[in-house]
Amino acid sequence: MPRGSERVTLNEVAPRDGLQIEPRFVPTAEKIRWIDALSRTGVAKIEATSFTSPKAIPTLRDAEAVMQGIERVPGVDYVVLVPNEKGAERALAVGADEINLVLSASDSHGRANLRMSAEQSLSRFAGILEITRGSGVHVNASISTAFGCPFEGAVPQRRVMEIIERLLALGVQGISLCDTTGMANPQQVATLCGEVLARWPWLPLTLHVHDTRGMGLVNAFSAWQQGVTRFDAALGGLGGCPFAPGASGNVCTEDLAHMFAQMGVETGVDLARLLAVAEELPALVGHAVPGQVVKAGSAERRYPLPTGSG
């Protein structure tokens, strides 16, 4: 079996990508407590909030308070989503380690989700990058619908390659390929990730997959086989896409960390600690979540022999 890297890193996106579509506002103090607990699980990054307009995403209207309230644990990078120049200024003001920009590879999804075509997003990013230049903040761009669009269907690989090229020319330092509505399959993931890493071997490339059709883990595995070492994931499998509702959201952090651990791939994550945080998640968001390992326990779990057997 082709093995990828012996070490991967996880970016916990639930506080932003998960809470963003939750119906309930999680009180700021609870968010801070939660992010502080996640900071001690061994994840490399946490996407903590979004500097969007409070009207657009009311559940994240406390972005400054969250960023100012959390403990910044050394070794963890705190990422914030930034949609425009104003957001970039807010992110710099709170000292975010990384800014994440989002655009859609498919214009129909871009217009539905961001009210912008990819071309419009790229112009806007140019303005944002002028603001961040010299600040030391790392700028990543997430390409939504990189593996398919729920409105248009297939997104040509060439289109994704061209967008990456444009982003890098603008000064973006990292790229996330996002399977926004869970349309990717492991063959497609291998092909696109393989091509991107062949062309830009130095690129910090992150895979962001959803488990909408149960393929979150297999897609991550396939990307890992191609050399991808960075993965977005959400605690409990929170998240989703409002335009393609389904059974599940982002790939589940604890299930992904567990898979890599079982394969002998180092994630830096303390699984027991992560599971302890995951156990509190249904209470935090007020509903059951789709994560599996938190229910079944790790594959290391041993059961007592039933009485009467033997």
Added chain:
Amino acid sequence: MPRGSERVTLNEVAPRDGLQIEPRFVPTAEKIRWIDALSRTGVAKIEATSFTSPKAIPTLRDAEAVMQGIERVPGVDYVVLVPNEKGAERALAVGADEINLVLSASDSHGRANLRMSAEQSLSRFAGILEITRGSGVHVNASISTAFGCPFEGAVPQRRVMEIIERLLALGVQGISLCDTTGMANPQQVATLCGEVLARWPWLPLTLHVHDTRGMGLVNAFSAWQQGVTRFDAALGGLGGCPFAPGASGNVCTEDLAHMFAQMGVETGVDLARLLAVAEELPALVGHAVPGQVVKAGSAERRYPLPTGSG
């Protein structure tokens, strides 16, 4: 990416492996209607029932009536589980195409589940094979806990290889490697399946995985990369193991068929037809089931653009 075979076949095990641990008895007429519907989905095999004692598995107490009531669709093999010589005689009497024997690689699991060590199971199989010899029925053996035991933990690969050798010496014609409690990971699956196929390249080898820890699809994918072409799966992800309760049961047939279809691998399955049968499953068993594609729709699904966008 290493691609496996361009064609795989699916064995639908829900009528036996799924119903076996359901609390409710599904009336015989409903079972027959359900199996008849499954027969027209393009699966290669259906494990239809078990010729066990009605006391041991009361939900399958109608084994003869089911086998006599179903329509035997040409091209579909109807498999029955057989625990002993009496079961073998009953299976031959109803003209089963294939008999599936089960033993555990780990003795503690074998004693808990079957009240037999592997050695005792092998002796019993010798008696069963005397009965089936010359009948033309295909005899497969399923090795439970081949990837780990919920009581003992790791099961040495050498142990599994030895059991396969013994089974083949007895005259068994096919082997299923079973991850009974969802402990396998894709590295382990690749290693064991790769070794088995390297030693017995002609062997009809089936992978039987559970989704207990979310790794059902990734483990199937990993086995496929090694050359495995036969997969057990249960509609809706029914099933599980009473000794290791968790979030989920067998890998879900429609999710597995969907993954292969998306990868361009032929399964013979008509996904729309399979999804139609899966949609009726919660009503049949009286509870929700964990399958994802039936909820989210195929990755081919297109959504209308939200009004106001564009």
